[in-house]
Amino acid sequence: MTDMDEIDVLVHEVGPRDGLQATQVLMSTDAKLAWIEAIHVAGLRKIQVGSFVPPKLLPQMADSADVTRAAKKLGGFKVSVLVPNLKGAELALAAGAEELNFVMSASEEHNLKNVRKTHEQSLDDFKRIIDLTQSDAKFSDVTVSGGLATCFGCTIAGPISPETVFELTRAYVEAGADRIGIADTVGYGNPLQVKQVFSEVLDIAHDIQVGAHFHDTRGLGLANAFAAFEAGVRELDGCLGGLGGCPYAPGATGNVVTEDLVFMLESMGVRTGIDLDKLLKARVVMEKHLDGEPTHGAFAKAGVPKGFQPAGLAA
Numbered sequence: 543m544t545d546m547d548e549i550d551v552l553v554h555e556v557g558p559r560d561g562l563q564a565t566q567v568l569m570s571t572d573a574k575l576a577w578i579e580a581i582h583v584a585g586l587r588k589i590q591v592g593s594f595v596p597p598k599l600l601p602q603m604a605d606s607a608d609v610t611r612a613a614k615k616l617g618g619f620k621v622s623v624l625v626p627n628l629k630g631a632e633l634a635l636a637a638g639a640e641e642l643n644f645v646m647s648a649s650e651e652h653n654l655k656n657v658r659k660t661h662e663q664s665l666d667d668f669k670r671i672i673d674l675t676q677s678d679a680k681f682s683d684v685t686v687s688g689g690l691a692t693c694f695g696c697t698i699a700g701p702i703s704p705e706t707v708f709e710l711t712r713a714y715v716e717a718g719a720d721r722i723g724i725a726d727t728v729g730y731g732n733p734l735q736v737k738q739v740f741s742e743v744l745d746i747a748h749d750i751q752v753g754a755h756f757h758d759t760r761g762l763g764l765a766n767a768f769a770a771f772e773a774g775v776r777e778l779d780g781c782l783g784g785l786g787g788c789p790y791a792p793g794a795t796g797n798v799v800t801e802d803l804v805f806m807l808e809s810m811g812v813r814t815g816i817d818l819d820k821l822l823k824a825r826v827v828m829e830k831h832l833d834g835e836p837t838h839g840a841f842a843k844a845g846v847p848k849g850f851q852p853a854g855l856a857a
């Protein structure tokens with residue numbers, strides 16, 4: 543099975559990581575797994591299940607190794623995790639993670655605050671992770687993603703020059719990344735910028751997969767996701783119910799809402815392989831365990847429009 547069998551766009555659900563880490567909710571491992579299973583049943587082929595950061599920084603993610611192991615047993619989807627450094631990657635690999643999303647901020651100031659490293663130091667760490675996965679045949683199928691946070695702006699440094707994003711993308715490609723992840727962590731980007739930046743990033747990445755990650759901080763999340771799609775991106779991150787943010791970016795609100803994103807794509811005739819009714823059921827499973835934490839999304843409120851034909855079912 544490849545990621546793209548019978549679908550046009552791969553939606554990468556990041557709620558159990560990005561969503562949950564921004565809340566104060568300490569969800570049990572069983573509750574996380576019920577949520578992950580419900581998302582998988584809805585047709586998601588890649589789910590980010592946790593983050594291998596020190597538990598004292600993010601107690602919500604303390605059980606990430608257990609969640610990773612159990613998620614792998616469910617089968618049928620790629621188990622993706624976030625790793626901030628080499629140590630995190632070692633722990634994630636030991637737990638059986640299938641995609642490591644390494645993260646560095648395009649804003650060096652943000653990177654220093656987030657992981658206490660310069661770009662050079664982060665890239666050194668990334669190279670060590672590539673070496674580690676290449677040193678053992680049992681990791682040969684593991685995807686190592688070079689992620690760039692704050693690509694359009696940052697609460698510390700303000701706007702980020704596209705050149706910085708391109709330079710760091712080139713550095714990831716040269717280091718041997720299997721995937722590039724470009725994130726607008728705090729909702730600074732607009733659709734025109736997004737289209738321009740992703741066009742160039744896709745050129746630099748050539749045949750390496752490029753994923754786009756948007757936050758809806760200022761209401762442009764879906765418009766930016768569409769702009770990235772127009773530029774040629776075929777992997778988009780979303781978060782069920784728009785849960786999420788960034789603990790290092792004060793005021794940041796949730797990711798693009800997965801169900802709204804899927805509705806947008808399917809209504810344009812773009813196949814995601816995802817069943818919207820089942821996605822709404824997964825949302826109910828998630829909300830049961832959120833202790834009243836707010837969720838977002840227009841599709842869940844308004845429901846399916848009369849006569850709607852998802853792309854996956856079109857003749």
Ligand code: ZN
Binds near residue numbers: 725727755787788
């Ligand atoms: Zn994010």
